[in-house]
Amino acid sequence: xxxxxxxxxxxxxxxxxxxxxxxxxxxxxxxxxxxxxxxxxxxxxxxxxxxxxxxxxxxxxxxxxxxxxxxxxxxxxxxxxxxxxxxxxxxxxxxxxxxxxxxxxxxxxxxxxxxxxxxxxxxxxxxxxxxxxxxxxxxxxxxxxxxxxxxxxxxxxxxxxxxxxxxxxxxxxxxxxxxxxxxxxxxxxxxxxxxxxxxxxxxxxxxxxxxxxxxxxxxxxxxxxxxxxxxxxxxxxxxxxxxxxxxxxxxxxxxxxxxxxxxxxxxxxxxxxxxxxxxxxxxxxxxxxxxxxxxxxxxxxxxxxxxxxxxxxxxxxxxxxxxxxxxxxxxx
Amino acid sequence: xxxxxxxxxxxxxxxxxxxxxxxxxxxxxxxxxxxxxxxxxxxxxxxxxxxxxxxxxxxxxxxxxxxxxxxxxxxxxxxxxxxxxxxxxxxxxxxxxxxxxxxxxxxxxxxxxxxxxxxxxxxxxxxxxxxxxxxxxxxxxxxxxxxxxxxxxxxxxxxxxxxxxxxxxxxxxxxxxxxxxxxxxxxxxxxxxxxxxxxxxxxxxxxxxxxxxxxxxxxxxxxxxxxxxxxxxxxxxxxxxxxxxxxxxxxxxxxxxxxxxxxxxxxxxxxxxxxxxxxxxxxxxxxxxxxxxxxxxxxxxxxxxxxxxxxxxxxxxxxxxx
Numbered sequence: 001x002x003x004x005x006x007x008x009x010x011x012x013x014x015x016x017x018x019x020x021x022x023x024x025x026x027x028x029x030x031x032x033x034x035x036x037x038x039x040x041x042x043x044x045x046x047x048x049x050x051x052x053x054x055x056x057x058x059x060x061x062x063x064x065x066x067x068x069x070x071x072x073x074x075x076x077x078x079x080x081x082x083x084x085x086x087x088x089x090x091x092x093x094x095x096x097x098x099x100x101x102x103x104x105x106x107x108x109x110x111x112x113x114x115x116x117x118x119x120x121x122x123x124x125x126x127x128x129x130x131x132x133x134x135x136x137x138x139x140x141x142x143x144x145x146x147x148x149x150x151x152x153x154x155x156x157x158x159x160x161x162x163x164x165x166x167x168x169x170x171x172x173x174x175x176x177x178x179x180x181x182x183x184x185x186x187x188x189x190x191x192x193x194x195x196x197x198x199x200x201x202x203x204x205x206x207x208x209x210x211x212x213x214x215x216x217x218x219x220x221x222x223x224x225x226x227x228x229x230x231x232x233x234x235x236x237x238x239x240x241x242x243x244x245x246x247x248x249x250x251x252x253x254x255x256x257x258x259x260x261x262x263x264x265x266x267x268x269x270x271x272x273x274x275x276x277x278x279x280x281x282x283x284x285x286x287x288x289x290x291x292x293x294x295x296x297x298x299x300x301x302x303x304x305x306x307x308x309x310x311x312x313x314x315x316x317x318x319x320x321x322x323x324x325x326x327x328x329x330x331x332x
Numbered sequence: 333x334x335x336x337x338x339x340x341x342x343x344x345x346x347x348x349x350x351x352x353x354x355x356x357x358x359x360x361x362x363x364x365x366x367x368x369x370x371x372x373x374x375x376x377x378x379x380x381x382x383x384x385x386x387x388x389x390x391x392x393x394x395x396x397x398x399x400x401x402x403x404x405x406x407x408x409x410x411x412x413x414x415x416x417x418x419x420x421x422x423x424x425x426x427x428x429x430x431x432x433x434x435x436x437x438x439x440x441x442x443x444x445x446x447x448x449x450x451x452x453x454x455x456x457x458x459x460x461x462x463x464x465x466x467x468x469x470x471x472x473x474x475x476x477x478x479x480x481x482x483x484x485x486x487x488x489x490x491x492x493x494x495x496x497x498x499x500x501x502x503x504x505x506x507x508x509x510x511x512x513x514x515x516x517x518x519x520x521x522x523x524x525x526x527x528x529x530x531x532x533x534x535x536x537x538x539x540x541x542x543x544x545x546x547x548x549x550x551x552x553x554x555x556x557x558x559x560x561x562x563x564x565x566x567x568x569x570x571x572x573x574x575x576x577x578x579x580x581x582x583x584x585x586x587x588x589x590x591x592x593x594x595x596x597x598x599x600x601x602x603x604x605x606x607x608x609x610x611x612x613x614x615x616x617x618x619x620x621x622x623x624x625x626x627x628x629x630x631x632x633x634x635x636x637x638x639x640x641x642x643x644x645x646x647x648x649x650x651x652x653x654x
Contacts, residue, residue: 064404098437105435114403115436119427125393126428129400136357136382136406159393166388320438322497324475324522325570 006281010057014214015274015288017053019295021073022046022271024082027299028072028089028103032249037090037307042103043070047212047244050270051176052077054217055144055237058225062141064112064130066123069104070176070243071116074146079111086302092309099312100320112141121151124160124173131169135232142170142228150181152195161202164234172221172228173199173236176211178243183255199236211239212270215277242268333515339371339508341482345489346372346409350379353407356493357383359398360411360447368413369449369508395421395446399429402442407493414460415448415502429498430473445492445499450478451541451591452639453505457630463540463592463623468500469569469601475499475522476569478540482512484566487520495522504541523570527579531559534585534649537576537602539565542591542640549642549649556646558653568598576602577610584615585652591640594622616652621645 025044032038045052048070056077059065067074076082080096088095089103096108107115114130117123127145134141151157152175164171175195179186192198200206205227209220217239224235242264246253253261275288318327336344350356357379358372364386366373376384387394391412398408412418418425429442452461468476475497479485485503492499528547531554538546543564550562561579565571580586586606588599599620606618623638 096437097435097439100437101435107436107439109436109439114400114440115432117428119423122396122423122428125396125424126400126403128393129397129402130404131400132397133401133404133406136401137355137404156392156396159388159390160396162388163390163393163397167385320433321472322433322475324495324497327472330570 008281010218011278014053014218015278016291017077018049018271019292020298021049021052021076023295023299024076025072027303029249031090031303039091040102041248042089043248044245045070045073048176048178048241049073050214050217051211051239051241054214055174055221057218058222059144061111064114064143066114066127066145067116068147069116069118071106075106075108075113078113080108080113082299082302083305086306087309090306092306093312094309121147121154121156125156127171128160128163128169131171132167135169144172144174146174146176149175149177149186149195152198153190161199161204165203168233170228170232171234172224175238177238177240180243182247196238205235208238211241212268212273214270214274333513335511336482336514338482338485338510339369341486341514342489343371345486347375349490349493355405356407358409359385359387359394361387361389361413363411367411391417391420392424395424396428398444399442402444403440407443410444410446412448415450415464416459416462418448426471430471441496442498443496445501447501447503449505450502451504451506452628455630455632455635458627461628465502465568466592466596466598469598477567478502479566480540480543480564483514483518486514487518491520491522507541523567523572525572525575526564526566528562528564531561532583533559533653534587535579535583536560536587536645537563537565538589539568542589545642546589546645549645552646553649558649560649573605577606580606580610581613584613587619587621587645587648589621589640589645592622593625594620595625597622619648619652621648
């Protein structure tokens, strides 16, 4: 791509979403570290925003998406409301899961976000099933399923990809490869050539992309999503990226080589890279700063709303377990 | 009213539900040829390969993909082939399906019937014979049922398919060919036990095929002058506490019998509940009859060492009543 034919509107839209995700997670980290208002673990995707923004810009609300424990960015990019998301992180009654799920189970079915998942790779077979349901119903939307590089070493990776291939299902699998399985280098725990090679061996149309190049992700994902929509067959996108934070917000990530994260932040931050592209394309810095400020304002507000929100009613712990044999009647 | 087998009764219920609702579909290994126990025979011909779908030998994916399809509006019937194989899909059932509605704050439902043929059957040995029903009663979010008769396998299947909760549906492998009358108009209500015979001397509680053995034991006992009230729980979660407690208040004696291992079996839950609510009514200690905490063997004589029989119930009742 040359700068002369660069799609400035799309670039701005990508940058805006990435700034929103970054701002949301920075506020979430403040809520956890400064305010002590986040009760469990949160897993930040700071540094990985380009994958969420670049893939999700091609989806409609009727398309489904399933995410991982590191799912704030995916959820926001799918169109979820940051206020209800932040309330969920703080365990408040207005949270999108009514304070029952927290960060690791964040979901917003109203925008087609069918849930983050606390079990690595578990969402892969569920996502294949959502696509199976679409096929059975004769609907025309599609499913996108995110997972990390560590997921390729769990059984559902094989079973889910095979399932999508066998039944011919409209799903795009997106492997966000940040090189670490929690705190262990994935390469040291993975035989063979990794997730893309495994997907290829199962006959899936497989593409790799620099996941920190927002434009490249948007181009590649756009092509693959059109292909999935048209062919109703699965495809696989392997996006290389890097997690600038630790596994959880309280993980100092000291297992990394000295300077690795700092080097990536300096040279490979997807927001900085896209910003540089836009400046080269002729956008004034103050216009880009305004996007960043807007993201910060929106998410500062989200945290303020969440901080002021009420706790869920104690008795609601017995709601939505089951209809038959509900603990509302029979908890003991 | 028609006479049909336990397998045919469930098959009829599934067929009727599939005719009534195009969102109902079946997924599992070898369903195209009618299922391992012919419990799906003829359904492929009527409903086609998409709605009576074969699956790879991927139990986790069968369970989980059906769940994903349930979340987007379909109503899957999931076939696990043998209850033992469902253990390959434990994360999918316990961590995903049972929890989704709750974790997501009520945004999703998992209307699924998860069929798990259970129990001892023709020297099937340690990995094809287990009765693990009590495990599932420990998992909030799941409904757990164990039909014992053709009537119940019809009525309970129909109710299960219409229910919006995930249902662990445990059919017993040794009674597929059992015949009985099926009244299509009989409505099964979850959590309601059936009193298979009334009696005032001893309460005999069971479920699944052991309830059939208990009904036979009740007849034997009657010929010996002991009237047992035989209760088939049918559903373990929810379970019919009031029917059991009221019966014990009347008889003063309780025997709980199940094919599964006695230690930590559901009989322990029943015994504890009766002790909490009707201890004063008891004239004798509660008796539990379950399998020894050992592994199911292949050789018929070894298998028989682990088998819960009607005679054990008869002996226990005589001991309690005399």
